[in-house]
Amino acid sequence: MGRYAIHTCSAILADPELVPDRPGLYAILLEQADALDEACSEHGVALPPVRLGRRRVIYVGASQDSLRLRLKFHFGRDARTSTFRMTLGALLARQLQLRATPTPGKKYFRFGGRAEEGALTAWLKENVSVAVAEHADPFPWERRCIGSLEPLLNIRHQPDGDRARRLVEARDLCAAPLSAGVSA
Numbered sequence: 439m440g441r442y443a444i445h446t447c448s449a450i451l452a453d454p455e456l457v458p459d460r461p462g463l464y465a466i467l468l469e470q471a472d473a474l475d476e477a478c479s480e481h482g483v484a485l486p487p488v489r490l491g492r493r494r495v496i497y498v499g500a501s502q503d504s505l506r507l508r509l510k511f512h513f514g515r516d517a518r519t520s521t522f523r524m525t526l527g528a529l530l531a532r533q534l535q536l537r538a539t540p541t542p543g544k545k546y547f548r549f550g551g552r553a554e555e556g557a558l559t560a561w562l563k564e565n566v567s568v569a570v571a572e573h574a575d576p577f578p579w580e581r582r583c584i585g586s587l588e589p590l591l592n593i594r595h596q597p598d599g600d601r602a603r604r605l606v607e608a609r610d611l612c613a614a615p616l617s618a619g620v621s622a
Contacts, residue, residue, distance in 0.1 A: 459507070463570070
C-alpha cells in the first residue's frame, strides 16, 4: 500500500479531514481479532489471518475521487450506499438485531431506521480502523490487494469463490424477508 496513515472509525467520524480528499486506497481493519468470530462462525466463513500490524484486514477499497467521501459512505450513511456496510451488517444482523428495509426496485437494502443503522455505526466505531494511502490510479492496486490479501468482506475480485458465495448468501438471507409475500 506504500505510505499510509491509520485512523479509527471514531476519529474519522469526529474529524473527516483526517482522511485525504484525494484518490487512493484504503484497508478497513479489525481492531480486535475476535470481534467477528461469532458472525463468521454463524455464516460458515473464516476470517483470513492477513494483518496490517496487529490489525486484521477485513476489506480493501479504492476511490478515484475522494477517500474522505468514500469512507463517509461506509461509516456515516446507510447500507444502501456501501456494499461493505451492507455485507458487514448482513453478517452481524442477528448479533445486532438488524432488520433489512428494502430499496424499491433494487437489490440493496438498509437496516431498519436510524436506531438500527446507528447500532451498526456504533459497532464500526468500537471495532474498526482504516489505513488510507493516496494514489493517483488506485483501482489496479485495489484488485491486486484483494487478490493477494483475500479480505473477508470483499466480494468482487475475491479469489475465494466459496467465501464470496457465502457472503452473498448472508446478504440474500438478510434481505429474504423483503421478498416474502411478493408474488411473481
